[in-house]
Amino acid sequence: MKWGDEHVDKHDLTSLRVIGTVGEPINPEAWIWYHGHLGKGNCPIVDTWWQTETGGIMITPLPGVVTTKPGSATVPFPGIAADVVDEDGHSVPLGGGGFLTIDQPWPSMARTIYGDDQRYIDTYWTRFPGRYFAGDGCKRDEDGYFWLLGRVDDIMLISGHNISTTEVESALVSHPKVAEAAVVGRKDELTGQAIAAFVTLRSTATGDDQLITELRDHVSNTLGPIAKPKSIVFTEDLPKTRSGKIMRRLLQDISEHRQLGDVTTLANADIVAEIADKAEVSTED
Numbered sequence: 001m002k003w004g005d006e007h008v009d010k011h012d013l014t015s016l017r018v019i020g021t022v023g024e025p026i027n028p029e030a031w032i033w034y035h036g037h038l039g040k041g042n043c044p045i046v047d048t049w050w051q052t053e054t055g056g057i058m059i060t061p062l063p064g065v066v067t068t069k070p071g072s073a074t075v076p077f078p079g080i081a082a083d084v085v086d087e088d089g090h091s092v093p094l095g096g097g098g099f100l101t102i103d104q105p106w107p108s109m110a111r112t113i114y115g116d117d118q119r120y121i122d123t124y125w126t127r128f129p130g131r132y133f134a135g136d137g138c139k140r141d142e143d144g145y146f147w148l149l150g151r152v153d154d155i156m157l158i159s160g161h162n163i164s165t166t167e168v169e170s171a172l173v174s175h176p177k178v179a180e181a182a183v184v185g186r187k188d189e190l191t192g193q194a195i196a197a198f199v200t201l202r203s204t205a206t207g208d209d210q211l212i213t214e215l216r217d218h219v220s221n222t223l224g225p226i227a228k229p230k231s232i233v234f235t236e237d238l239p240k241t242r243s244g245k246i247m248r249r250l251l252q253d254i255s256e257h258r259q260l261g262d263v264t265t266l267a268n269a270d271i272v273a274e275i276a277d278k279a280e281v282s283t284e285d
Contacts, residue, residue, distance in 0.1 A: 003203050008037045018063045020046040023244035025148040027170035028071035030180075035070070049073045049100075049148050051134055053124070055108025058082065059146050071170070072145045080106060084140045089128040097139035099152065101131040137164060154248060156185030156193050161226050165248065168195060168229065171222040175215055177205035182238050182246045183229070186255035194230035196255040198238060198275060207234030231255075233278050237271045254279050 019039050026034070026047055035045055044063035050056060059082060061067075061074040068074060076082040081103040084092045092098045109132070113120040127133045137149035149155070154165040165183040172181035180200040188194035199215065201207055212232045220228040239247040252258075254276045 005037055013038060013040060016040075016043050018046060019043050020048060022048050022050075024246060025073075025150055025166050026071060027166070027173045029170065029173045031070035044068065047071075047073045049136075049146070053110040053134060054102075054106070055110065058102065058106075059148075069141075069145055072141070072147050074145050076146075082146065083131075084138050084146070085128060085131070089131065092140065094140055094142050094144055097137065097149070099128070099133060100136045100138035100146070100148070101128055101133045103131055154184075156183075156195060158185070158193055158195060158226055159191045163195070163223075163227050167223060168197065168219060168227055171219045171227070172197060172199060172215060172229075174222065175218050177201055177211065178215070180238060182248060182251055184248050184252040184255055186230075186252060188230065195227065196251070196279075197229040197232045198235055198251055199232055200235060200238060231279075233275060235271065235275050235278060239269075239272050239275070251275070 016039060019034065021031075021034070031045065031047070035041060035043070039045065044061065045068055046060055046063060047068070048057045049059040051058075057077065058080050059073045059076045062077075066074050083101050083103050084096065084098045085101050086092055086096075086098045089101075110120070110124075113123070124132050124134055135151050135153065137152045137155055139147040139149060141147065148166070149164040150166045156163045156165060165185070168183045169181045172178050172183070178199055179202045182198045184196050184198075185193035186196045197215075199207075201211075205211070215232055216228050239250050241247060250272055254272070
């Protein structure tokens with residue numbers, strides 16, 4: 001998306017039968033681009049949710065069987081009992097959101113942390129007794145489809161309102177000039193937390209103050225004024241692990257002017273210093 005459609009469209013992709021996405025929840029705009037330009041509208045997209053600890057894919061469409069929706073991992077694999085629960089561990093009705101849990105054991109599950117059984121229990125099984133919970137938020141629509149919201153640590157509390165980083169990122173990427181976005185919540189004396197956005201533009205777009213205002217208004221119109229980013233930083237890339245996960249903790253360190261954490265797992269460690277320099281001059285209200 002960042003470098004333009006022509007770099008994909010010039011290749012013969014007719015041999016593709018199925019395409020997948022892992023690492024981060026895929027936003028609907030990217031899903032549609034992926035489906036149209038890589039799959040040419042013919043390939044099912046396998047949008048997966050799983051973790052190293054689960055030992056395999058847990059929620060995903062079965063190609064050719066489950067109807068897909070842009071941005072949704074759809075439904076659990078046969079035999080996987082997943083649910084979305086509230087703070088008290090009660091199942092949330094369809095159309096609601098909360099915490100993603102697994103209700104029953106499965107063959108590939110992790111059974112301990114080496115040398116520390118209690119840590120394994122404390123980490124995955126104590127938040128909701130009898131349910132496996134590894135820290136992801138989730139919404140479930142009226143059809144029972146699962147929409148992953150990322151880590152609950154990435155849920156921002158803005159003036160008393162819970163806002164998912166994924167929702168704001170999807171709103172930003174739905175703008176025609178944006179290729180990718182990452183959002184974090186940073187401390188703010190007035191609102192508790194403020195939304196800080198880091199945006200990679202498409203190759204044909206130029207980042208300037210006018211576009212910052214345009215993007216902030218776009219998010220406000222899409223999600224409501226409470227979700228308008230306090231700051232937006234344009235960057236050539238985002239800090240990612242080698243498996244493609246955006247390292248939001250580093251972006252939060254940058255936003256709050258803290259000493260940066262470990263960057264040795266990044267695939268593009270050099271970008272962190274560049275983002276930090278640009279963040280010093282970002283536009284705010």
